[in-house]
Amino acid sequence: MHNTLAPHIVNQLTANATHHLQRSRRIFEERLDSRALVDGKTLINFCSNDYLNIAGHTAVKKAFKRGADIHGLGSSGSALISGYSTSHAKLEEAFAAFLQRDRALLFNSGYHANLGVLTTFAHKHTTIIADKYCHASLNNGAQLSRAKFLRYRHNQYQHAEELLIKHQSRPLLLMTESVFSMQGSISNIPSLSQLATKYNAMLMVDDAHGIGILGKHGGGITEHFRLKQKDIHCLVTPLGKGIGSYGAIVSGDEQTIEALLQLAGTYRYCTALPPAICEATLAALAIIQTESWRRIKLNYLCEYFVKESLSRNIPLASHDSTPIKSVIIGSSERALAIQQTLIEKGLLVSCIRPPTVPARQACLRISLNCMHEEQQIVFLLDQLHELLSHDIQ
Numbered sequence: 086m087h088n089t090l091a092p093h094i095v096n097q098l099t100a101n102a103t104h105h106l107q108r109s110r111r112i113f114e115e116r117l118d119s120r121a122l123v124d125g126k127t128l129i130n131f132c133s134n135d136y137l138n139i140a141g142h143t144a145v146k147k148a149f150k151r152g153a154d155i156h157g158l159g160s161s162g163s164a165l166i167s168g169y170s171t172s173h174a175k176l177e178e179a180f181a182a183f184l185q186r187d188r189a190l191l192f193n194s195g196y197h198a199n200l201g202v203l204t205t206f207a208h209k210h211t212t213i214i215a216d217k218y219c220h221a222s223l224n225n226g227a228q229l230s231r232a233k234f235l236r237y238r239h240n241q242y243q244h245a246e247e248l249l250i251k252h253q254s255r256p257l258l259l260m261t262e263s264v265f266s267m268q269g270s271i272s273n274i275p276s277l278s279q280l281a282t283k284y285n286a287m288l289m290v291d292d293a294h295g296i297g298i299l300g301k302h303g304g305g306i307t308e309h310f311r312l313k314q315k316d317i318h319c320l321v322t323p324l325g326k327g328i329g330s331y332g333a334i335v336s337g338d339e340q341t342i343e344a345l346l347q348l349a350g351t352y353r354y355c356t357a358l359p360p361a362i363c364e365a366t367l368a369a370l371a372i373i374q375t376e377s378w379r380r381i382k383l384n385y386l387c388e389y390f391v392k393e394s395l396s397r398n399i400p401l402a403s404h405d406s407t408p409i410k411s412v413i414i415g416s417s418e419r420a421l422a423i424q425q426t427l428i429e430k431g432l433l434v435s436c437i438r439p440p441t442v443p444a445r446q447a448c449l450r451i452s453l454n455c456m457h458e459e460q461q462i463v464f465l466l467d468q469l470h471e472l473l474s475h476d477i478q
């Protein structure tokens with residue numbers, strides 16, 4: 086079947102198939118609050134990163150339509166040529182104010198932002214020191230920058246410090262996620278910030294799963310820890326999760342952001358996002374700030390989930406209060422089988438396998454949403470308890 090492909094590709098595909106690492110897609114025909122119509126079947130949806138259920142909000146849809154009426158579809162060019170509109174400028178200003186940072190720059194996605202930041206600020210003489218569980222986009226950015234790339238054990242800051250000490254003669258860049266996308270654990274950013282100051286490293290934080298969720302007003306990791314701009318040099322805020330939109334904001338001081346505008350290839354060489362997306366994202370940002378019930382309900386569900394998991398001895402990767410709940414299974418084959426059984430019972434959770442997680446650490450990733458109800462969580466945990474009962478003593 087793959088006889089036109091190079092042998093190393095064929096080998097990789099065969100190995101993936103043998104080790105239950107093949108990927109396939111499901112068709113989401115419709116999303117309805119806590120449920121989704123998937124491949125013709127209505128399932129309780131525990132897979133969505135739209136934690137606050139904003140993507141389908143009436144105000145967001147209206148803003149999107151209004152934006153399309155005014156601007157049409159495409160932006161017509163790179164932001165540096167002809168693609169930068171009033172809508173883009175308004176969105177950057179709104180996020181700079183919301184995050185209390187001097188300036189913000191809108192990238193086309195979190196992936197673009199992470200590649201852009203890392204290839205701008207790291208080079209072959211830099212040492213990048215990162216949490217072992219950082220997202221692929223951060224790791225890919227580090228590789229692309231040609232820096233020396235070292236990783237410390239997950240949330241083990243003493244290990245991070247050992248690496249910083251060892252490499253302190255080189256320019257240093259320390260990077261982490263705020264809320265880990267697969268484990269749901271929260272980084273202690275104040276500790277990392279102190280390390281960054283002590284060893285004169287640049288600190289970059291990816292707040293993909295903190296924005297909208299953490300902090301009284303949904304300001305994310307900086308509001309959660311009451312951090313000042315100087316505590317995090319480069320804050321990356323992808324908009325596809327808690328904001329329910331698309332794109333990513335990078336914020337920091339004037340100099341840092343101007344450097345990105347001047348130098349980041351992923352900023353320069355991409356057509357700017359459609360202006361209508363910016364209009365819709367502005368509406369989403371307003372909802373984050375005004376409809377705090379969404380965050381309050383979600384936080385309640387996060388705590389409820391942990392409590393109910395503990396009483397059933399369900400092993401979670403982290404007990405931190407975030408909407409990402411990960412149950413470590415180990416074998417990819419077994420994780421897939423459990424996922425399939427849950428689907429048959431009307432429950433959709435994601436099955437995360439290597440290389441997204443380390444080898445032999447396949448897990449079921451459950452994401453909570455402010456539209457879930459307690460009884461849906463109880464139903465899921467009861468099913469999981471039964472399926473895992475052989476492991477749980």
Ligand SMILES: *Cc1c(COP(=O)(O)O)cnc(C)c1O
Pocket residue numbers: 193194195196197199220222262266291293294323324325331332333
């Ligand atoms: C999803 C994600 C990204 C990528 O963001 P996109 O906008 O989807 O490209 C980057 N970092 C983390 C931690 C993520 O979870």
